[in-house]
Amino acid sequence: MRKKIVAGNWKMNNDLNESINLISAIKKGINENNTNVDVIICPPFTSLETAYALIKNTTIKLGAQNMYYEKNGAYTGEISAGMLLSVGCEFVILGHSERRTIFGETDELINKKIKSAIQAGLKPIFCIGETLEQRERGEAFEVVDDQLKKGLYQVSNEDIKNIIIAYEPVWAIGTGKNATPEQAQEIHNYIRKQISAMYDSLTAEKLIIQYGGSVKPENSKQLMSMPDIDGALVGGACLKADSFISIINSAV
Numbered sequence: 690m691r692k693k694i695v696a697g698n699w700k701m702n703n704d705l706n707e708s709i710n711l712i713s714a715i716k717k718g719i720n721e722n723n724t725n726v727d728v729i730i731c732p733p734f735t736s737l738e739t740a741y742a743l744i745k746n747t748t749i750k751l752g753a754q755n756m757y758y759e760k761n762g763a764y765t766g767e768i769s770a771g772m773l774l775s776v777g778c779e780f781v782i783l784g785h786s787e788r789r790t791i792f793g794e795t796d797e798l799i800n801k802k803i804k805s806a807i808q809a810g811l812k813p814i815f816c817i818g819e820t821l822e823q824r825e826r827g828e829a830f831e832v833v834d835d836q837l838k839k840g841l842y843q844v845s846n847e848d849i850k851n852i853i854i855a856y857e858p859v860w861a862i863g864t865g866k867n868a869t870p871e872q873a874q875e876i877h878n879y880i881r882k883q884i885s886a887m888y889d890s891l892t893a894e895k896l897i898i899q900y901g902g903s904v905k906p907e908n909s910k911q912l913m914s915m916p917d918i919d920g921a922l923v924g925g926a927c928l929k930a931d932s933f934i935s936i937i938n939s940a941v
């Protein structure tokens with residue numbers, strides 16, 4: 690049985706004080722005895738170190754929202770995997786559609802980041818998903834397959850074990866319009882089949898595939914009860930402790 694993993698992608702929200710308040714509220718609400726679901730929070734870079742100090746003795750884990758693939762050097766404004774590890778991160782979101790569309794990240798760049806993260810010992814949450822136009826043209830499977838193959842180029846059998854995949858249809862992100870559990874399940878099942886073909890069936894069976902895109906307390910239980918949906922990557926609804934906690938509790 691795969692464990693459910695619920696991650697909160699804070700995006701560019703919460704300064705340091707707001708981060709402290711949100712984490713305190715999450716800590717108060719979370720059931721530490723619930724071992725059926727892992728919880729990850731991904732605050733902005735400026736709150737990571739403080740966040741780690743606050744969650745160190747809890748079951749909550751820390752992730753970042755982005756990184757660059759080089760270890761160090763003249764890359765003004767960038768952050769390396771090693772830097773993220775040094776402030777307590779265990780995970781890093783890579784390939785998010787906002788990075789792809791707003792910041793022009795290509796599959797090739799994302800692949801370099803994935804390999805660099807793994808080499809340093811960080812676990813990528815690798816996001817893939819089609820746009821509305823691509824879905825309407827009937828290309829959803831093709832797009833997801835292409836992103837998978839390019840993003841995981843030269844990622845070994847050993848290394849894929851440290852990757853979480855997040856299926857996030859672009860048309861569902863921040864729009865309030867989530868994929869139906871059946872629509873999401875169809876793609877999740879397809880992703881697992883592709884991973885089985887690229888690697889092997891046991892690897893595919895163990896792979897965590899999260900769904901992301903307008904996950905909220907009202908739809909999270911239904912989504913996560915589908916056989917191939919192993920958790921959620923939550924944006925908007927993770928910014929309020931009570932809705933994030935309800936989503937976590939619905940994963941049980």
Ligand code: PGA
Pocket residue numbers: 698857861862863864865901902903904922923924925926
């Ligand atoms: P949303 O964002 O839950 O606000 O749709 C999800 C994400 O972008 O990871």
